[in-house]
Amino acid sequence: MKIKTEAGERHVLAITVDNEAGVLAKITGLFTARGYNIESLTVADITADHALSRITIVTSGPPPIIDQIIAQLDRLVPVHKVIDLNDAGEAHVEREIALVKVAGTGDKRIEALRMADVFRAKVVDTTLTSFIFEITGTSDKVDRFIALMRECGLVEVGRTGVVAIARGSEAL
Amino acid sequence: MTEMSGADMVVQALVDLGVDTVFGYPGGAVLPIYDALYKHPTIQHILVRHEQAATHAAEGYARSTGKPGVVLVTSGPGATNAVTGITDALLDSIPMVVLTGQVSTALIGTDAFQECDTVGITRHCTKHNYLVMDPDRLGPIMHEAFHIATHGRPGPVVIDIPKNVQVATGQYVIPEKIAHKSYRPQVEPDADAIAQAVAMIAASERPIFYTGGGVINAGPDASAALRQLVALTGAPVTSTLMGLGAFPSDDEKWLGMLGMHGTYEANMAMNRADLIIAVGARFDDRVTGRLDAFSPDSKKIHIDIDRSSINKIVPVDLAIVGDAGRALDAIIAGWQAAGHNGRDLGEWWRRVDGWRATRCLDFPEKKDASAEIMPQRAVKALFDATRGLDPIITTEVGQHQMWAAQHFGFAAPNRWLTSGGLGTMGYGFPASVGAQIAHPDRLVICIAGEASLQMNIQEMGTVSQYRLPVKIFILNNEWMGMVRQWQELTYESRYSNSYSDSLPDFVKLADAYGWTGLRIDNLGQLEDGIKKMIETPGPVIVDCRVAQLANCFPMIPSGAAHTEMLLQPSDVTGTMDDEAKALV
Numbered sequence: 202m203k204i205k206t207e208a209g210e211r212h213v214l215a216i217t218v219d220n221e222a223g224v225l226a227k228i229t230g231l232f233t234a235r236g237y238n239i240e241s242l243t244v245a246d247i248t249a250d251h252a253l254s255r256i257t258i259v260t261s262g263p264p265p266i267i268d269q270i271i272a273q274l275d276r277l278v279p280v281h282k283v284i285d286l287n288d289a290g291e292a293h294v295e296r297e298i299a300l301v302k303v304a305g306t307g308d309k310r311i312e313a314l315r316m317a318d319v320f321r322a323k324v325v326d327t328t329l330t331s332f333i334f335e336i337t338g339t340s341d342k343v344d345r346f347i348a349l350m351r352e353c354g355l356v357e358v359g360r361t362g363v364v365a366i367a368r369g370s371e372a373l
Numbered sequence: 374m375t376e377m378s379g380a381d382m383v384v385q386a387l388v389d390l391g392v393d394t395v396f397g398y399p400g401g402a403v404l405p406i407y408d409a410l411y412k413h414p415t416i417q418h419i420l421v422r423h424e425q426a427a428t429h430a431a432e433g434y435a436r437s438t439g440k441p442g443v444v445l446v447t448s449g450p451g452a453t454n455a456v457t458g459i460t461d462a463l464l465d466s467i468p469m470v471v472l473t474g475q476v477s478t479a480l481i482g483t484d485a486f487q488e489c490d491t492v493g494i495t496r497h498c499t500k501h502n503y504l505v506m507d508p509d510r511l512g513p514i515m516h517e518a519f520h521i522a523t524h525g526r527p528g529p530v531v532i533d534i535p536k537n538v539q540v541a542t543g544q545y546v547i548p549e550k551i552a553h554k555s556y557r558p559q560v561e562p563d564a565d566a567i568a569q570a571v572a573m574i575a576a577s578e579r580p581i582f583y584t585g586g587g588v589i590n591a592g593p594d595a596s597a598a599l600r601q602l603v604a605l606t607g608a609p610v611t612s613t614l615m616g617l618g619a620f621p622s623d624d625e626k627w628l629g630m631l632g633m634h635g636t637y638e639a640n641m642a643m644n645r646a647d648l649i650i651a652v653g654a655r656f657d658d659r660v661t662g663r664l665d666a667f668s669p670d671s672k673k674i675h676i677d678i679d680r681s682s683i684n685k686i687v688p689v690d691l692a693i694v695g696d697a698g699r700a701l702d703a704i705i706a707g708w709q710a711a712g713h714n715g716r717d718l719g720e721w722w723r724r725v726d727g728w729r730a731t732r733c734l735d736f737p738e739k740k741d742a743s744a745e746i747m748p749q750r751a752v753k754a755l756f757d758a759t760r761g762l763d764p765i766i767t768t769e770v771g772q773h774q775m776w777a778a779q780h781f782g783f784a785a786p787n788r789w790l791t792s793g794g795l796g797t798m799g800y801g802f803p804a805s806v807g808a809q810i811a812h813p814d815r816l817v818i819c820i821a822g823e824a825s826l827q828m829n830i831q832e833m834g835t836v837s838q839y840r841l842p843v844k845i846f847i848l849n850n851e852w853m854g855m856v857r858q859w860q861e862l863t864y865e866s867r868y869s870n871s872y873s874d875s876l877p878d879f880v881k882l883a884d885a886y887g888w889t890g891l892r893i894d895n896l897g898q899l900e901d902g903i904k905k906m907i908e909t910p911g912p913v914i915v916d917c918r919v920a921q922l923a924n925c926f927p928m929i930p931s932g933a934a935h936t937e938m939l940l941q942p943s944d945v946t947g948t949m950d951d952e953a954k955a956l957v
């Protein structure tokens with residue numbers, strides 16, 4: 202007997218929660234316990250009184266599973282609101298930041314700098330043998346930049362994961 | 374606002390919340406609360422013999438009264454022992470508040486004596502949990518916890534209280550009105566959805582009500598509303614294991630339980646219906662059988678307080694999020710306002726009666742006095758003997774549980790206490806303790822299997838201590854019968870570790886605890902034995918010896934459709950493919 206798995210589409214969820222100990226564990230635990238995917242997760246508090254955090258989760262699954270994920274999140278006691286940003290279609294903005302360290306000298310170093318320029322990555326640190334680039338963009342763009350840097354002496358990457366927000370004047 | 378110790382706040386909050394009973398077990402990390410209890414004679418503390426039993430007793434108390442059950446246990450092993458009952462309450466939506474002691478805040482995270490990460494361990498088996506780091510927060514948290522446990526879909530809430538927070542003093546604050554900042558379950562159903570439901574029911578030729586534990590949780594008024602709506606529409610009713618009692622079993626519209634060990638007529642009617650009205654039920658795998666064959670031609674209305682239950686397993690045509698009772702009331706009002714008289718369902722009922730004619734709950738038996746007792750007969754005899762006594766029945770888990778569900782009839786809610794979602798052996802006896810505490814003058818009977826009973830048999834001491842007249846009626850087949858049945862069906866009768874070897878002499882055990890012990894060996898002794906059990910004051914254990922190899926039918930084997938029921942032993946073929954074996 203083989204175990205079957207189902208493919209699905211990528212969704213970006215924005216969740217506001219009480220900024221309290223254990224809430225993140227509750228949310229990530231829900232994903233593991235029910236077998237849902239987490240492709241990326243970011244969290245930080247967003248209100249002046251530090252009472253609320255916003256979690257952005259990139260997940261994937263067939264539509265009924267996405268609905269189920271939202272319903273499951275929504276009924277957790279510390280969860281205030283859950284929004285599927287895909288419901289806004291293309292009408293949301295997604296960004297991710299990566300810090301990319303590249304080491305090397307000579308041609309490779311020049312090539313790395315040239316490429317960074319094309320991607321509008323900023324140099325945030327430099328030594329005679331290394332650069333740290335800061336790149337901001339969609340995950341795709343960050344992926345492509347990192348792939349190119351692999352050819353130019355990439356030694357280390359740190360990524361934030363996706364944050365996203367719907368376009369227009371409405372708030373979550 | 375009053376300055377008091379954390380422990381006093383806990384007890385004061387219990388008093389303010391109207392709690393009369395706490396099931397618990399002391400230990401180092403809760404000694405301050407125990408000391409505070411000592412000074413508060415209005416709260417009755419029931420000292421169990423194992424913390425798991427405290428949780429099941431609290432469930433029994435809650436399920437039989439509709440009020441939340443309260444548990445008090447110490448840190449570490451006290452808390453971990455409570456986990457099974459907490460999970461059981463989560464799966465069966467039982468309101469419960471569990472207070473656990475914790476090591477002092479300075480020691481948290483140091484692997485201190487009897488430290489465990491209680492909030493971590495219980496995070497996913499509670500509806501919500503708290504670690505209280507400041508005594509000033511105790512008042513609001515206690516009140517909020519009871520609110521969360523009892524509102525929306527009920528469930529267990531854990532409050533973990535470090536010992537220094539119990540000792541320190543602070544301000545006891547009673548929140549004025551609990552409007553939780555994020556938890557606000559939708560109780561009132563949507564009016565448009567109700568109107569649609571009324572129209573769908575009115576248009577249906579083959580409707581069926583499929584009701585669950587949510588109707589019981591919604592209170593006796595919801596059961597009354599269900600009865601009224603069924604009478605108005607004339608539709609048949611089936612229910613899950615957890616929903617038994619919401620609709621009277623002697624009503625002609627009652628088809629019996631559905632699902633794996635449900636009746637033929639209930640399952641066939643679900644399969645052939647053109648409209649299913651699901652009320653407070655969650656399309657559990659034990660109910661649906663093979664999903665792609667589940668009620669293929671029906672439209673489905675799903676009423677549930679928990680939006681995540683809707684479309685989780687079976688996609689439905691109309692979702693109504695809200696309290697079951699209010700939704701039923703609204704449908705009744707809509708039905709009456711529209712002047713519907715109910716369609717002629719005569720053709721549908723003729724088909725239902727055709728399925729009923731299989732008499733699927735009949736079982737072969739010998740009738741002479743020396744004959745061995747069929748377990749179904751024992752349940753029927755118990756039912757007959759207790760008619761009019763309005764008993765509360767609890768069960769353990771296994772064949773006996775299913776036979777009780779099939780053959781014991783209930784006229785009203787809150788009289789049937791069983792572990793449905795988690796299927797916890799060891800639930801039934803402590804649950805009967807909780808029910809008896811809540812209803813000192815009622816007849817409370819635990820229908821037990823000899824194997825399950827041993828999982829919390831230590832509670833005989835609790836029963837003796839509080840002089841509870843609990844009756845345990847063991848259907849003793851000397852097997853983990855349900856396991857043996859599956860081994861027969863799936864593993865060509867290779868009975869791996871399913872024999873109940875080295876059983877105690879239950880009559881002597883009764884004697885050792887100061888109970889009355891009775892043994893029933895054959896059919897001739899059955900009626901008298903039951904009569905004696907009922908008439909004997911105080912706790913009684915009945916070791917009722919039943920046919921050892923009887924199996925529970927009808928049965929939908931796992932992975933099969935409602936229409937593929939096994940009605941009798943001769944339907945069993947004895948082998949199963951891996952796909953079916955992989956299903957629980």
Ligand SMILES: Cc1ncc(C[n+]2csc(CCOP(=O)(O)OP(=O)(O)O)c2C)c(N)n1
Pocket residue numbers: 769770771772773774796797798799821822823824825826848850852853854855856873
């Ligand atoms: C705590 C726990 N462990 C294991 C099981 C699996 N299980 C389900 S029924 C059963 C046998 C129950 O035997 P008994 O109590 O004698 O009831 P019978 O089926 O014989 O009526 C077992 C082991 C369970 N449900 N719960």
Ligand SMILES: [Mg+2]
Pocket residue numbers: 771822823824848849850851852853854873
């Ligand atoms: Mg048994």
